Amino acid sequence: MLLTIFLAIVFSAAITIMLLSAVAFIQKKEFFASAPKEAQEAIQPRENELFYGARVIGWTLMIFSILMIAGVGVISIWNGFRSDFTFWQFFLRFVSIFTIYKLYDMICFDYFLLMKFQFFQFYFPEVKSVYSGRKYGYNIKSQLLKLFVIFPAASALAAWICTLF
Structure with a gap:
């Protein structure tokens, strides 16, 4: 479980870099x-x-973050194979990584970075009027749909595929 939490933190860090x-x-x-x-x-x-050179730095960071995300996937699956994970163990690992990431996304990105610290508005001041008066940045319904439906379904599918091998 410790590896799963570590992978979720790496996944969240990769998305932050992206x-x-x-x-x-x-x-x-x-x-x-x-x-x-x-x-x-x-x-x-x-x-x-x-x-x-800003775009070169940006694309370098983007590629690095994509490699980090791929690494999370490879390590989580490889370790599961090595440890003879069952469907439920794979599912729990995948859904934990996705849940920790989505909660991080909703709290840190949408609330703190977007609404409290106005990170996005600093770089794109033309959107200040769009976000003024909002208490939460993005559509909470779509965020909750991902958290409770899409990510568990994707985790189940990935766990099922992993148990086929």
Whole structure:
């Protein structure tokens, strides 16, 4: 279980690096497809880099975060195979990683970074009006749907696939 918690922390850190690279360095409008429609419409395309080399740094961080996420998947599955995990052990590992990540996402990203510290609004000031007056950043219904339906279903599917081998 300790490895699962460690992998969830690494997964959350990888997503944090991905967010930082997309928002602060790369600044491509296409990366914000999960933002509310009003915010997507308000975002102005950034033709110029924030500073010389910002996009190179951003893409390097993005690739690093993708490799970290892949590493979490490989290690969690490999360790499960090595330890002769059952379906329920794989399921518990996957759903724990996803649940810890989603709670981190909802609390740290949506509430603190977006609403309290206005991290996104600092880099994209044109969306300040979209988020003013909100108590929570993104659609809470879609977040809860992922937490209680999509991630458990994906975890069950992944656990089932792992037990086939």
